[in-house]
Amino acid sequence: MSTTLSERLTQELNSLREGGLLIHPRVLERANRARTRVDGREVVNLASNNYLGFADHPALKAKAESYLREWGVGAGAVRTIAGTLSIHEALERQIADFKHTGSALVLHSGFTTNQGVLGALLREGDLVVSDELNHASIIDGLRLTKATKKVFKHADVDDLDRVLSENDSEGLKLVVTDGVFSMDGDVAPLDRLVAVARKHGAVTYVDDAHGSGVMGAQGRGTVHHFGFEYADDVIQVGTLSKAWGGVGGYAAGHGDLRQLLINRARPYLFSTAQAPATVGALSAALEEVQRDPGLMERLWDNTRYFKAELHTLGFDTMGSVTPITPVVFGEAPAAFEASRRLFGEGVFAVGLGFPTVPRGSARIRNIVTSEHTKDDLDHALQAYAKVGRALGIIGG
Template sequence: MPTTLSERLSRELEGLRESGLLISPKVLETPNRAHTRIDGRDVLNLASNNYLGFADHPALKERAEAYLREWGAGAGAVRGIAGTLRIHEDFEQQLAEFKHTGSALVLHSGFTTNQGVLGALLQPDDLVISDELNHASIIDGLRLTKATKKIFKHADIADLERVLQENDSDGLKLVVTDGVFSMDGDIAPLDKIVEVARRYGAVTYVDDAHGSGVLGADGRGTVHHFGFEHADDVIQVGTLSKAWGGVGGYAAGHADLRQLLINRARPYLFSTAQPPAVVGALSAALEEVQRDPSLMERLWDNTRYFKAGIEALGFDHMGSQTPITPVVFGEAPAAFEASRRLLERGIFATGIGFPTVPLGKARIRNIVTAEHTRDDLDRALEAYSAVGKELGVI
């Protein structure tokens, strides 16, 4: 007898329950800011990617409203048919100038951007070498291509060179890495990666989802942080959600990259364009981060303070170098229990387990933002101290 849908769903869900990996997302009852409300209770939010506080920023909301009123609720079509509004191209030019690249194109999410760009670039005779901890969207994007795929050990330059030495191609060679790794919070050694890639004639591809808006002057990203923003052999992709407070993805780089993607990137070709209000908010975000340098300053002041506090308590934060601060609890049930106990103390910080992170490395991933105050962070550290001692982690 064939498996029924009910049997499949029941078996899969029961397996997740038994392994302690079944998740039920919390529902926020107010905007996603440093303070929000869950189940009718005000909580301190350490779970969001809202690095600069843009998700509910007055300047972004004002611009979104203006674009909504002038340009309507939706674009009405895919970009290649009748969905490209003047504001879409204006924003892409603004983004290219901000990133210091020859061109930029906006897609629908960071996830689909990796699918679209990798799918458009890579052909069967190409070689791609990917960091073992790259984001799931890179992994899935590469699965859709027919290029030869190889893995190098996380941020290990010697292993990257070994893979390049042992493998060659007459086609395009592409080294793929996250700019900032989303679960560990470390920064890719991009200076060394680009150097080795160039030595073997390879292009470097950087997913800067958690670096854009966080690293580099005015948040221009990891590529800018290492000084490669004008390089034609470095491709930047990322999201417009996290630090930028909206939704969408982007690809920026060589002047001809945009035109190829317009013609070949399937998510671009087969998805309706971004709504005008989103475009307006994103345009305002790029202006605001350059207008107000205190946003980045507060983000990094808060980051340094919180990391120092976590270290002083005796927790393992895995050497994180960015506002992403993991606190390791070991197995998933322990991390989920710690998250539950923190929430009881008014701290919203989400437990993360396998398969998002390796077995035995379950953690709570904290992200401090420019909106948090010193009192907020002290309150969070006090709660972590109590929960860590209760669970025997510190």
């Protein structure tokens, strides 16, 4: 007898429950800011990707409202039929100018951008070499291609050189890496990775979801941070939902990349275009980050302070060098319990366990933003000290 839907759902949920991995997302009752209200409690918010405070920024809201009134609530079609508005193309020119690339295209999310770009570029007979800790969207995007897939050890330039030496291809060769790794907060050594890729005639593909708006001059990203401007053999992709405060994804690079994606990227071809209000907000975000250098200055000042104080308390932050600051608790139940206790102290910080992160390295991932005040961070640090000592993670 075949398994019923009810049986399958029960089996899967019980398995998650027994492993301490069943997730019940908390619900925000106000805008996603440094201080907000979650499940009825006023909290310091360390769980958001809202690096620059753009999710509820007045300039973004004003331009979103302006575009909404002029262009309506929706684009009305996919981009290739009747959904390309002049504001879409203006935003894409803005992104290309900002990123210092030959072209750019906006898609519907960072996740679907990886599916669309990798699917459009890679063919059977091509070779792709991917960092072992790359984001799930890269892994899923590569699964949809017929390219030969190899993995190199995390951020290990020598291992990348070895894999490329042992696996040649007459087709396209692509080295794929995150710019900033979302769970550990470390930065890919792009200066050395690109050099090895070029040695083997490979193109470098960088998912800069957590680097855009955070790394490089005026937040231009990890690629810009390492000096690879106007480089036709470096492709940049990412999301517009983190530092930029909205939703969507982008691909930027070679002058002809945009045209290929318009014709071949399936998420672009088969999804309705972005809503005008979203386009307006994203355009304003790009303007604002260049207008106000204090946004990034505050982000990095807060990051340095928070990390230093966590280290003084004795927490392991895994060597993170970006605003992503993991605090290690070991196994998932411990991280989830720490998250629950922190919430009780007025700090919203989410525990992450397997399969999001490897077994034995469950953690709470904190993201400091430009909006946090010193009082916000001190409140969070006091809560961490109390919870860490109660759970035996730190001494004292």
